[in-house]
Amino acid sequence: MLRYAFMQKALLGGISVALACSLLSFFVVTRRLAFMGMGISHAAFGGVGLGLAAGLDPTWAAGGFCVAVALGIGWLARRGRMHEDTTIGILFTSAMALGALVVSLSHHYNLDLMSYLFGSVLAMGWKDVAAAAILSLLACLFIGGFFKELLFVAFDEETAAASGLPVRFSYYGLLVTMALVVVVSIKLVGIILASALLVIPAATGLQLSRDYRLVLLMAALNGLASMVLGLWLSYAADVPPGATIVMVMFGFFLAALAISPRRPWMLRLLRRGG
Numbered sequence: 001m002l003r004y005a006f007m008q009k010a011l012l013g014g015i016s017v018a019l020a021c022s023l024l025s026f027f028v029v030t031r032r033l034a035f036m037g038m039g040i041s042h043a044a045f046g047g048v049g050l051g052l053a054a055g056l057d058p059t060w061a062a063g064g065f066c067v068a069v070a071l072g073i074g075w076l077a078r079r080g081r082m083h084e085d086t087t088i089g090i091l092f093t094s095a096m097a098l099g100a101l102v103v104s105l106s107h108h109y110n111l112d113l114m115s116y117l118f119g120s121v122l123a124m125g126w127k128d129v130a131a132a133a134i135l136s137l138l139a140c141l142f143i144g145g146f147f148k149e150l151l152f153v154a155f156d157e158e159t160a161a162a163s164g165l166p167v168r169f170s171y172y173g174l175l176v177t178m179a180l181v182v183v184v185s186i187k188l189v190g191i192i193l194a195s196a197l198l199v200i201p202a203a204t205g206l207q208l209s210r211d212y213r214l215v216l217l218m219a220a221l222n223g224l225a226s227m228v229l230g231l232w233l234s235y236a237a238d239v240p241p242g243a244t245i246v247m248v249m250f251g252f253f254l255a256a257l258a259i260s261p262r263r264p265w266m267l268r269l270l271r272r273g274g
Helices: 005-030 034-054 058-079 084-106 111-118 126-145 147-155 157-162 167-197 200-208 212-237 241-258 264-273
Strands: none
Touching: 005 034, 005 126, 005 147, 005 167, 005 200, 005 212, 034 058, 034 084, 034 111, 034 167, 058 084, 058 167, 111 167, 126 147, 126 167, 147 157, 147 167, 157 167, 167 200, 167 241, 200 212, 200 241, 212 241
8 A cells, every 4th residue: 555655645634633633622622612523624615716716826825714613603603693503603614605696706616616515635745645644743733732621621611710811812723723634634535534533533542541641542543543544444445535534433433432431231240340
């Protein structure tokens, strides 16, 4: 598999994306921002459409557009002008509609556009791998640099604000980081499936432990294992890599759900073992 350059690029880019998404998914799940992640990823279609129409790199256009949408959702939600899920529903559907309209008018509805929707290993170049690595590194640096603040805000935002922590900066920084990570995920798993990488790894870890250190570790392992195994299976079976990666990740989640210590039969087994 690694004899081919396109698989080397997919593996290197995929590992970078998987690590950043898996660590970020912990805060997405604990802060109940799963719908936010879906909204940002789907909004990327609007940026792709605008980029194609303007003759710009669709990935970078999607990045700027996703950041703008994420900040817009956060601003409207913080201002209390409407509920967060309502804002997300309005903005991400409007962004997708804008993308479809612009693409239709610019006559770019082709296979290349479908690769942005569902991902394509063949669409990744070394520049995409480098961009994925750099943006993923920045995301990891943000998580590491503000880990305590993000953790405190995730579990008790009011107390964090009263303690003088930068709650607003942490919130908007998390949204921008989510937007950038979604953008680097697009060429591998596509716009439609990118949000899965921001939810499933941490959801899997939370089935097995409530210790945030173990959850982070298991989320990272789930993301990396799913990426490597998914790419190998997609190559071996000649099936779409993005969908395969997400289904492998979902399989790990089902396995974690089955053996979760909170399941009655597992509780009985643990008691007998104890």
